[in-house]
Amino acid sequence: MGEFVKIGKASEIDDKCAKCVEVKGHSIAVFNLGGEFYAIDDLCTHEEGPLSEGHIEGEEVECPWHAARFNIKTGKALCAPACEDQPVFNIRVVDGDLEVEIGD
Numbered sequence: 001m002g003e004f005v006k007i008g009k010a011s012e013i014d015d016k017c018a019k020c021v022e023v024k025g026h027s028i029a030v031f032n033l034g035g036e037f038y039a040i041d042d043l044c045t046h047e048e049g050p051l052s053e054g055h056i057e058g059e060e061v062e063c064p065w066h067a068a069r070f071n072i073k074t075g076k077a078l079c080a081p082a083c084e085d086q087p088v089f090n091i092r093v094v095d096g097d098l099e100v101e102i103g104d
């Protein structure tokens with residue numbers, strides 16, 4: 001089991017927005033979808049485009065570099081040019097703070 005690491009306040013990420021956080025060598029894109037938070041690897045599995053800067057549409061984010069789309073909740077790659085899913089991180093809110101789980 002991993003360890004939950006505090007990454008900032010939930011209130012710092014507006015609805016339908018995202019932010020990139022660096023945690024223990026991982027770049028993680030944290031999304032707010034209607035008050036629920038999700039975390040996937042920020043670096044696109046295609047060529048490492050920054051997904052936290054991508055366009056958000058419903059539960060999907062479009063990579064700003066070559067327009068691959070991913071499901072924000074599951075990390076699933078939805079179209080070319082990406083064919084590998086994004087790693088997903090567990091995330092929780094504790095007393096207003098966001099915490100992501102980082103593996104060993």
Ligand code: FES
Binds near residue numbers: 048067
């Ligand atoms: S880097 Fe994301 S689609 Fe190419």
